[in-house]
Amino acid sequence: MRSVTRLDPAEILSDELLERFRERAAVHDRENTFPDEDLADLKAAGYLAILVPRDLGGSGLGLAEASALQQRLAGAAPATALAINMHLVWTGVAKVLADRGSDALRFVQEGAAAGEVFAFGISEAGNDLVLFGSGTDAAPLPDGGYAFTGTKIFTSLAPVWTQLGLHGLDTSSPDAPQLVYAFVPRSEVQADRVIVRDDWDTLGMRGTQSRTTELHGALAPADRVVRRLAPGPSPDPLVFGIFSVFELLLASVYTGIARRALDLAVATAHKRTSKKTEKAYSQDPDIRWRIAEMALAYDGLTPQLDALCRDVDALADHGGRWFSLLAGVKHRAVTVAKATVDDAVLVTGGSSYFAGNELSRLYRDVLAGLFHPSDPESAHATVATAWLGPIEE
Numbered sequence: 129m130r131s132v133t134r135l136d137p138a139e140i141l142s143d144e145l146l147e148r149f150r151e152r153a154a155v156h157d158r159e160n161t162f163p164d165e166d167l168a169d170l171k172a173a174g175y176l177a178i179l180v181p182r183d184l185g186g187s188g189l190g191l192a193e194a195s196a197l198q199q200r201l202a203g204a205a206p207a208t209a210l211a212i213n214m215h216l217v218w219t220g221v222a223k224v225l226a227d228r229g230s231d232a233l234r235f236v237q238e239g240a241a242a243g244e245v246f247a248f249g250i251s252e253a254g255n256d257l258v259l260f261g262s263g264t265d266a267a268p269l270p271d272g273g274y275a276f277t278g279t280k281i282f283t284s285l286a287p288v289w290t291q292l293g294l295h296g297l298d299t300s301s302p303d304a305p306q307l308v309y310a311f312v313p314r315s316e317v318q319a320d321r322v323i324v325r326d327d328w329d330t331l332g333m334r335g336t337q338s339r340t341t342e343l344h345g346a347l348a349p350a351d352r353v354v355r356r357l358a359p360g361p362s363p364d365p366l367v368f369g370i371f372s373v374f375e376l377l378l379a380s381v382y383t384g385i386a387r388r389a390l391d392l393a394v395a396t397a398h399k400r401t402s403k404k405t406e407k408a409y410s411q412d413p414d415i416r417w418r419i420a421e422m423a424l425a426y427d428g429l430t431p432q433l434d435a436l437c438r439d440v441d442a443l444a445d446h447g448g449r450w451f452s453l454l455a456g457v458k459h460r461a462v463t464v465a466k467a468t469v470d471d472a473v474l475v476t477g478g479s480s481y482f483a484g485n486e487l488s489r490l491y492r493d494v495l496a497g498l499f500h501p502s503d504p505e506s507a508h509a510t511v512a513t514a515w516l517g518p519i520e521e
């Protein structure tokens with residue numbers, strides 16, 4: 129395992145930068161546009177390569193530091209944080225593999241340091257197998273590459289990605305079926321093979337521009353085919369890498385939203401005064417109780433994230449408990465974030481119901497957390513199996 133650099137998150141994401149992101153977030157939400165300027169600022173700050181080792185041109189941070197940064201970014205611009213999360217996931221998976229002795233995703237590390245933007249092309253309509261299956265066809269080519277045909281949904285970073293990491297099912301090779309993980313570059317040559325629909329118009333997280341991606345024989349060259357795995361659960365480090373980094377960084381985004389909602393509620397409680405008592409709401413016992421409830425829940429999230437991120441980096445072995453711990457922290461983060469935003473709305477009162485109010489946007493953005501894997505059903509099934517064993521056939 130490589131040594132990781134420790135740093136104060138404000139060194140990479142300064143208060144001034146976050147304020148700019150926050151101002152733009154309102155505009156991108158209103159206009160349903162991708163935050164190009166945020167991406168340019170993040171690139172300039174070296175953010176795309178925070179998880180890339182120093183000797184490959186990155187910052188050499190660990191997952192815990194990336195988690196803290198993503199919490200900070202999400203507190204300013206949730207959609208920007210969620211979009212860039214997908215890129216960070218692939219660089220995080222590359223780190224998980226490298227820490228375990230495989231350089232299969234070294235091109236992701238080198239690409240991220242060189243300015244490539246990696247998107248996450250896993251979700252497909254109705255595919256509740258997620259990583260364990262795919263409805264996308266992966267056709268083997270004579271040179272070892274693959275041609276992918278299918279439809280990926282919710283592809284964040286749609287206007288800007290340069291490489292799409294995806295999976296599909298090879299049903300024609302002698303050892304078929306095999307799930308194929310590979311990267312498809314975006315290029316002029318592929319223009320009619322990779323079609324990005326202009327169909328993102330959602331309740332929240334509008335800046336992610338997570339559009340539908342049609343693949344019509346999209347080509348992944350042989351040196352970008354990362355793994356061929358039997359469908360179903362797999363002990364392969366790639367699957368562990370995707371699952372662990374995805375759940376932890378995603379939980380970080382929603383934890384950042386919870387923190388912002390808490391901060392906004394505290395600020396309002398100090399500002400609003402009661403006509404009845406002529407005191408600030410911060411002196412009202414009911415408001416104090418509500419804010420304490422929010423803080424009690426929020427304070428439980430950050431240590432869990434920090435500990436599990438460090439465990440992934442330290443190659444800790446939680447055996448069969450790993451998946452339930454990871455799905456669990458994601459589930460708790462989005463549940464707490466949603467409840468915290470609800471409470472912040474109550475503390476703030478009617479002004480938060482206006483469309484231009486930041487809390488009103490957080491209320492819409494935070495809802496997206498429920499849909500990401502592991503969704504509540506999948507998280508409960510994973511945790512129940514960890515504690516009770518599998519359901520009998």
Ligand SMILES: Cc1cc2nc3c(=O)[nH]c(=O)nc-3n(C[C@H](O)[C@H](O)[C@H](O)COP(=O)(O)OP(=O)(O)OC[C@H]3O[C@@H](n4cnc5c(N)ncnc54)[C@H](O)[C@@H]3O)c2cc1C
Nearest residue numbers: 214248249250251253254282283284333338496499500501
């Ligand atoms: C803001 C946001 C950003 C995201 N970014 C990414 C990303 O970058 N990469 C990624 O891989 N995933 C991403 N996701 C996807 C996400 O993680 C979930 O996989 C996604 O929300 C699908 O959830 P679901 O299983 O509830 O949807 P589904 O139930 O699969 O439904 C999704 C769509 O498919 C349709 N559908 C459902 N079943 C069928 C069927 N049998 N046949 C045909 N159509 C069907 C539904 O009507 C719906 O329109 C993102 C999600 C959100 C909310």
